[in-house]
Structures are given as C-alpha cells and as structure tokens.
Amino acid sequence: MATILVTGGAGFVGSHLARGLRRERTQDRVVALDNLRRRGAELNIPRLREAGVEFLHGDIRNPEDLDEAGPVDLIVECSAEPSVLAGYDASPRYLVNTNLGGTVNCLEHARKHAAAILFLSTSRVYPVAPLNAAAYIEEETRFALTDDQAMPGLSARGVSEAFPLEGTRSLYGATKLCSELLLREYLEMYSLRGVVNRCGLLTGPWQMGKVDQGVVVLWAARHIYGGPLQYIGYGGQGKQVRDLLHVDDLLRLILYQIDHLDALSGEIFNVGGGAAVSVSLRELTALCQEITGNAIDIGSEPSNRPADIPIYITDHSRVTKRTGWIPQRGVRDTLEEICAWIRDNREALAPILS
Numbered sequence: 465m466a467t468i469l470v471t472g473g474a475g476f477v478g479s480h481l482a483r484g485l486r487r488e489r490t491q492d493r494v495v496a497l498d499n500l501r502r503r504g505a506e507l508n509i510p511r512l513r514e515a516g517v518e519f520l521h522g523d524i525r526n527p528e529d530l531d532e533a534g535p536v537d538l539i540v541e542c543s544a545e546p547s548v549l550a551g552y553d554a555s556p557r558y559l560v561n562t563n564l565g566g567t568v569n570c571l572e573h574a575r576k577h578a579a580a581i582l583f584l585s586t587s588r589v590y591p592v593a594p595l596n597a598a599a600y601i602e603e604e605t606r607f608a609l610t611d612d613q614a615m616p617g618l619s620a621r622g623v624s625e626a627f628p629l630e631g632t633r634s635l636y637g638a639t640k641l642c643s644e645l646l647l648r649e650y651l652e653m654y655s656l657r658g659v660v661n662r663c664g665l666l667t668g669p670w671q672m673g674k675v676d677q678g679v680v681v682l683w684a685a686r687h688i689y690g691g692p693l694q695y696i697g698y699g700g701q702g703k704q705v706r707d708l709l710h711v712d713d714l715l716r717l718i719l720y721q722i723d724h725l726d727a728l729s730g731e732i733f734n735v736g737g738g739a740a741v742s743v744s745l746r747e748l749t750a751l752c753q754e755i756t757g758n759a760i761d762i763g764s765e766p767s768n769r770p771a772d773i774p775i776y777i778t779d780h781s782r783v784t785k786r787t788g789w790i791p792q793r794g795v796r797d798t799l800e801e802i803c804a805w806i807r808d809n810r811e812a813l814a815p816i817l818s
C-alpha cells in the first residue's frame with residue numbers, strides 16, 4: 465500500500481485527482497491537504513470523505529502541517545494561488561509564499577520520505593510578450609493562429625515545450641517556473657522521481673469559477689444565475705481563444721504517469737485539450753445560451769488586462785507521443801456537464817457562483 469498526498473486536495477483539480485486516485489488505486493491511502501483558502505473548497509470535504517480520501521486541514525507554507533501527513537510515497541502538488549492576476553493590485557506575498565515557498569516545503573517533504581512528486585505547473589510559464597507576438601488572423605467568431613509563426617515552438621497546433629522562456633510572465637507564472645527549476649534540481653540531487661505538467665485551461669464540474677480564474681464555469685454560472693459578464697481586451701469582442709482540458713482527461717494522464725514514473729521522470733509536458741478542444745469567449749456565450757436557454761447582456765471593455773494574451777492553444781504532441789494520452793472530452797459535452805452540475809447543486813453553489 466502506498467500513501468499519496470494531494471496538496472490543494474480540496475481545490476478543483478486536487479479534489480478531482482484525490483477522489484479519482486482513491487477510486488482507481490484501491491490499495492493506496494490518499495490524503496488531501498488544503499488550507500481552504502479557495503472559496504467553495506469546503507464543499508469538497510464531504511465529497512473527499514465519501515470517496516475514502518482522508519482530509520487534512522493544513523497549509524503548505526508550514527512544514528509541520530506537511531509532517532502531519534506522515535511518510536508519503538507520492539506527492540501530487542495541486543495547491544496554489546492559481547490566478548494570473550494575483551499580485552497585480554495587492555501584495556504578492558501570499559502568492560510567492562504559497563506557490564514558491566510552499567512548493568519548496570513539498571519538495572523537502574518529498575526528499576525526507578524519498579517520495580515521487582507530480583507538479584501541476586501552468587502554460588503561464590511562457591512569457592507574455594512573445595505570446596502576444598504570435599501571428600493570428602481574425603475570423604468571424606475567434607482569433608486563429610496561422611502556420612507561419614516566427615517563434616520556435618509555435619505553430620497552428622499551438623505552443624509546444626520548445627517555446628522560448630525569455631521574458632516576463634506574471635508573478636504567478638514566475639513562481640511556477642521557479643518551482644519547476646527547483647523540482648528538477650531536487651530530482652537530480654536527491655535521486656527522486658517526478659514529472660512537471662504545464663497545464664493550459666482546466667475545467668469541469670466542482671470548479672469554483674470566479675472573475676479572475678475558472679472562466680468557463682464563471683460563464684456558465686452567469687448564464688444560470690444571471691450577473692455581469694464582460695469581453696475584456698483585444699477590442700472587447702470576445703474573440704480570444706483558449707483550449708480546454710476536462711479534469712477527467714487530466715486524471716487519466718496522472719494515472720498513467722504514476723504507473724510509468726521511472727520512464728517519465730524528469731519530463732516536462734505541455735498538457736491541454738489542443739486545437740480540437742478550443743473555444744473563444746464569443747463561442748462560449750453561444751454554447752451557454754444554447755445549453756441553458758438563457759441569453760444575458762455581455763459588456764465590452766476594449767483595453768487589455770495585464771498579462772492577457774489573445775490566443776493560447778496547447779500543442780500536446782510531445783506528451784501524446786511519450787504516453788499515448790489524448791484528450792477525449794470536447795467543449796460542448798464539458799459545458800453541458802458543468803451546466804448540469806450547477807443546476808443540480810443550484811442552492812449550495814449560489815453563495816459561491818452567483
């Protein structure tokens with residue numbers, strides 16, 4: 465029997481992975497540690513317990529809290545301040561102490577127990593200015609990358625791991641990149657095993673979407689509860705594009721990585737739905753209208769938000785080649801599932817999503 469510690473285990477991704485790991489790896493003990501900073505994370509505690517996951521109320525900024533989890537064989541590091549806007553209009557102290565200092569504590573915990581570590585990083589490690597310089601055309605409902613890109617690691621398929629890292633990327637992205645670097649040093653110096661997954665936009669039910677993070681759920685929730693929405697930046701037309709990855713698809717990849725840690729250790733992968741699972745805000749609005757039957761007014765703010773980019777698509781060719789993993793969930797079915805989840809839990813979710 466192995467013990468798996470999922471940090472940020474009451475969050476959207478952490479709770480989904482913790483429950484899935486418990487379900488699929490029946491011999492393993494799964495512990496979810498979370499300080500419940502994210503609003504709505506507390507709703508996941510009964511769901512974790514129902515699934516047989518142990519919940520530990522703790523903070524990765526405190527090494528003693530990690531010690532409470534005891535010896536572990538694997539850490540899945542999902543705790544974070546996950547907003548790219550964090551630190552812009554307030555102190556970045558929490559962001560840095562959690563996303564960097566806290567990750568170092570997780571690495572130390574891994575070193576102490578010779579545990580493996582899977583790190584949830586982000587596409588935001590790629591710098592903003594080169595992403596903004598991507599060549600794209602404006603179609604009727606979205607921006608679309610062209611195939612004649614000057615930047616290495618960029619094509620109509622999206623951004624690959626070969627994209628240059630020189631430039632600034634937001635403090636969120638910087639704390640994640642620093643953590644990646646430290647993780648790789650820990651793997652090398654202490655002969656640990658680990659993998660870095662640079663995730664694009666993740667979504668699915670039980671994501672507590674808010675204005676600065678979790679846009680797909682926010683969009684769906686506004687169409688159900690009402691409330692303001694705005695197309696912000698790049699002319700305010702809602703043509704910015706992201707690829708989505710359903711958290712179930714991420715779980716399949718994580719399960720594979722756990723089973724193949726020796727072969728994959730040290731790898732860094734771009735993980736996302738790819739071009740086939742991409743959507744613009746405008747298209748998201750149309751889908752939300754269709755699925756919920758509600759149309760709402762959407763405002764327009766032409767000027768860009770800091771660190772924003774017009775289009776991000778994950779080129780996941782590398783991880784697909786190495787593991788055979790391919791995202792299976794599409795935009796529409798993911799959105800339908802999210803809308804059904806909100807409707808089924810309308811009252812409980814109202815204080816958080818409405």
Ligand SMILES: NC(=O)c1ccc[n+]([C@@H]2O[C@H](COP(=O)([O-])OP(=O)(O)OC[C@H]3O[C@@H](n4cnc5c(N)ncnc54)[C@H](O)[C@@H]3O)[C@@H](O)[C@H]2O)c1
Binds near residue numbers: 525542562
């Ligand atoms: N959701 C996405 O689209 C996305 C995309 C790329 C990367 N990621 C990464 O995936 C991971 C999970 O993100 P998420 O979407 O589940 O976010 P989330 O906010 O739902 O989950 C993060 C959890 O970490 C907890 N947490 C925050 N600070 C903590 C601390 N100091 N100690 C212990 N727990 C703490 C929060 O309470 C929350 O439950 C993060 O590392 C994030 O950066 C997410």
